Amino acid sequence: MDFVQVSEEEGDEPIELPAEEDGTLLLSTLQAQFPGSCGLKYRNMDTKAVRGVRSNEGRLFPPSVDSGWGEYIYFCVFPKENKRKSDDNLENSTAKTKRIETRLRCTDLIVLGLPWKTTEDSLREYFESYGEVLMAQIKKDVKSGQSKGFGFVRFGSYDAQMRVLSNRHLIDGRWCEVKVPNSKGVGHQVPCKVFVGRCTEDINSDDLREYFSKFGEVTDVFIPRPFRAFSFVTFFDPDVAQSLCGEDHIIKGVSVHVSNAAPKAEQSRSHQGQNYNYSSGNSYGMHSYHPQGNHMTSHPGRSGHHRGNNQHNAHGGENPNIANSHSHSHSHSHSNNASGGYGMGGHNYGGNAGGGYHNNSSNHASGGHINRQDGGAPYNRQGNFHGMNQPHNGNVGSGGWMNRGPLDMPNLQALGINSQGSSSSNQGQNMNNPLGVGLNLNSLPINPALVAAALNQWSLVGNQLQNQNQDQQGGNFLSWMAQNGGHNANNNVNYGGRKGSNNPNNSGPGGMIKVDNSSCNDQQNGCAPGNAGWSNQSSGSQNSVEKSNFL
């Protein structure tokens, strides 16, 4: 068996860690000795530079295929802001402060999909590699003592919590899912994950990780198998993820498109609590605080315009909730491009920026600025998600899509199809074309609402949804319009009349397409119940405007 010499920091005394038969070193092996570490690096004697060790799927790969790990002494990579030494300092100097913050910010996390055999000790042992575990419990049958297959864990640091939430977890041989429990209400989950569309088959997870690492630490890369032309990249810092959304990037000569990926967990969680009206400006004010305040500043270095979906269309200002709920600190790009402005008003909040939801991780340790190395200045491209900590596909993209294969939806996004870019007049409009033909309501020289009404009249839209959404009253687009006074502040009126989509509670037919891999436990493919969410989202409709914007 090969051993790899690893020290915590360069110059420290190394520990020999056993490599696997295939020559790789398990991340879990590393973390067993160096909790919190996320990778390895070493000093290249030739260049005198520090080189990183390739890491993928929980495995660290030796630098050389031939000579393996060689005689290098490797040292640990720790997540930024999670360096153990600074942690120690924190412990010593501001222990009390830390404890207070912990109380404020950490929450119990539910761990789903645990193997029956997992004990509280092994659960704790697993998560301790992320940081201090304050509590680890397995829910058991009171009589038999048998595990129910889920448990709870609580961390001592918010960073650890965030890291755990943004990763998949292989616990005692099974992929498990960690979420903020429903009972906690909407918690601290953040959209660290982005959807990368237009991927080609030769773009592997290493390529994605390597490429996107320059923007910030990548905690996970997931490529659905079989090949589906898209993938997911998860960043440690949600702001990094956000900053990339809407952009095209070139990887291995291929232009890929980054957009928002809304975790299924967020969707399902919205089942509880209020019946959000995503199509109403009201949703904007659901949480009137402004959690990402310092992210909303205008950032010099870009044009000053919020690209993509951030335009504030049709400033009608009908909705007082919008008008009063906060003040903007960022520079708007007020593009009065609302075609007609029918049914529109107010700002385009709640909107169409990539199906996103606004996380409330205002305290996240990013400082609000993202060090981009591509010359771009950091700025918030999704400024229309103020204060929302619920997922809200303002673009009302769910529902509908009847008789469509589950691959159609993600493929639209995978192919980078959207209405942005070439037609600036179309930005922020997010008109859904229910016919699925090359018709863009927005581009028509008539009131799109009338078009929608006509479609409604022809029973081309809306009616088939009657039974899918019992908690919505009307039956079609017109009745919906009537209910909403015809001037709903939200621009993302679903002109397709897929009313079911206006309600996040609707997860019924036409909404998310369940990809049931719950019985699959193939670790190689990352297939486990816990992963179903990420699969679903790509098959479902909650991804982003770029899908529902088109069609």
Added chain:
DNA sequence: GTTGAGCGTT
């Protein structure tokens, strides 16, 4: 003794 979506006898 089996099982695999969910949400915690505090």
